[in-house]
Amino acid sequence: MRMRTKLLGALLSLGLASGAHAAVPAAQADRLGKDLTPVGGEKGANKDNTIPAWDGGITRPPANFKLGDFHPDPFPGDKPQLQLTQANYKDHAAKLSVGQQAMFAKYPTFRMDIYPTRRSASFPQRIYDMTKRNATTAKMIGEGAGVENAAEGFPFPIPSDGYQVIWNHKLKYKGVSVRRWANQAAPTATGAFTPIRIREELLGLYWKEGNTIADINNVLTYFYQEVLAPARLAGNVLLVHETLNQEAQQRQAWVYNPGQRRVRKAPNVAYDNPGTASDALRTNDMTDMFNGALDRFEWKLVGKREMLIPYNTYKAHAKGLDYKTLIRPGHLNPDVMRYELHRVWVVEATLRSGFRHINSRRTFFLDEDSWQIAMIDHYDSQGQLWRYSEAAIVNYYEQPVLWTTLETHHDLKSGRYIVSGIDNQEESYNFSFVTSPENYSPQALRSRGVR
Numbered sequence: 001m002r003m004r005t006k007l008l009g010a011l012l013s014l015g016l017a018s019g020a021h022a023a024v025p026a027a028q029a030d031r032l033g034k035d036l037t038p039v040g041g042e043k044g045a046n047k048d049n050t051i052p053a054w055d056g057g058i059t060r061p062p063a064n065f066k067l068g069d070f071h072p073d074p075f076p077g078d079k080p081q082l083q084l085t086q087a088n089y090k091d092h093a094a095k096l097s098v099g100q101q102a103m104f105a106k107y108p109t110f111r112m113d114i115y116p117t118r119r120s121a122s123f124p125q126r127i128y129d130m131t132k133r134n135a136t137t138a139k140m141i142g143e144g145a146g147v148e149n150a151a152e153g154f155p156f157p158i159p160s161d162g163y164q165v166i167w168n169h170k171l172k173y174k175g176v177s178v179r180r181w182a183n184q185a186a187p188t189a190t191g192a193f194t195p196i197r198i199r200e201e202l203l204g205l206y207w208k209e210g211n212t213i214a215d216i217n218n219v220l221t222y223f224y225q226e227v228l229a230p231a232r233l234a235g236n237v238l239l240v241h242e243t244l245n246q247e248a249q250q251r252q253a254w255v256y257n258p259g260q261r262r263v264r265k266a267p268n269v270a271y272d273n274p275g276t277a278s279d280a281l282r283t284n285d286m287t288d289m290f291n292g293a294l295d296r297f298e299w300k301l302v303g304k305r306e307m308l309i310p311y312n313t314y315k316a317h318a319k320g321l322d323y324k325t326l327i328r329p330g331h332l333n334p335d336v337m338r339y340e341l342h343r344v345w346v347v348e349a350t351l352r353s354g355f356r357h358i359n360s361r362r363t364f365f366l367d368e369d370s371w372q373i374a375m376i377d378h379y380d381s382q383g384q385l386w387r388y389s390e391a392a393i394v395n396y397y398e399q400p401v402l403w404t405t406l407e408t409h410h411d412l413k414s415g416r417y418i419v420s421g422i423d424n425q426e427e428s429y430n431f432s433f434v435t436s437p438e439n440y441s442p443q444a445l446r447s448r449g450v451r
Contacts, residue, residue, distance in 0.1 A: 022139045023149075024158050029135035032157055038128035039121075040157030040168075041368035042343060046306060050117065050341050054369060057122030061397045070428045071394060073314035074120070080113040084308075084339075095308045095341065097365060099377040099388025102412050103331065111334035117341050118312050120395045121369035121402040126209060127153045127173045140164065144294035146245035147171065151212055154371060162299030162347040166364070168371035169290065171206060171220075175399055178202045179433040182225070184420035186279040191329035195422070196277045197229040203435050206244065213244065220244040222440035225276060226448075233277055234258070239445045240269060246293050254442045263446050271296065272358045281418040282409050283358065289373035289391050289407060290364065296357050297349040304343050307365060309374040311340040313392035317405040321424040330415060332408060337392065343368045344375075359386070367393070370402040387411055392421075399431055 089104040130153030138155035144163035156164035187193035201224040205216035223240040235258030253269035315336040378387035392406040
């Protein structure tokens, strides 16, 4: 109760009372870049100085980085300051989510190496500029159905409710056009797995410089996903048109099946339907930690906490890392993971009465410096903890953008998990990829089919 009161008091002191309007006055927006970071985080250090002040994040690549390379660790000299194990995690429970604590309780081999906090998040200057402009103009459409009067940057850097926080994640800059490998594996309880090779493309019209909402014809993102292996799945293609105003038009999705050689609409690519080749360990709305419509849940902004989250996980992102080294029974190899203390926004999503979803509740933890969802605790229909998700994040400093390199979703009942975004044996994210909307029509989908 004391923590809840303290969090609410902090929100009120920041002018984030629940009755606040979406757009904030210019005097509030002027705080961005001053006592707040350009995207709305607290710029200063915490009381104990265990979280340092934000000084701009990574503003230039390391000297040994060449465009197209995997991203070398910009902090190679850092050493763990603390190791959390099954023996001592309860001493640090205040900085752990319920899901993290369940991981320690279930797996004796689970470990968190705690490194010095590096506030490495950074974005292009135009994203900062547009975020400040959005702060005074952006408005929510309906109850979380969409955003208007915003472009390019984060829409609600000084949020007043949970809907705005989640929309900040959904509209987080990811580059305008990106090609990446999103390979995944779903190991059994003994650690056996078959890698699924998946290639993805994203074209985000919202982030294209100079675009307005009118210019993008309500398409926030074109998403193209192609399965290349194993043979039994190869050739399956998914196309999604994600919309910005979901009241005007809901998400549109199509699939191409190589056996049938036909394109068909796929309205089930949403909500809690199983994700591609996921063994039912990941739902569609868990891609990018969360995506899609907000309408089935009520989204409550709880406040902010200092928590230990995956951050600067460059070892897990390293070129050539063997999949068998990365993927272990129950969880990823702790030797390649890195956790740091950061301030996070906490949002509770509770299933609305009369709506269906496999989760009755989910708790989201978002990094204050990037609005990236770092962790999620998922609860089943009886209100019991079911799954724990975490995003291993790095700064892709050629953009720059803080984004995921791996996403891991743990089923705490079955003892299984799924990890996606594995690209160590492939190529790193390609932010120089050139494409256009014409490549993402249902007609183009048929011509791009593999077989």
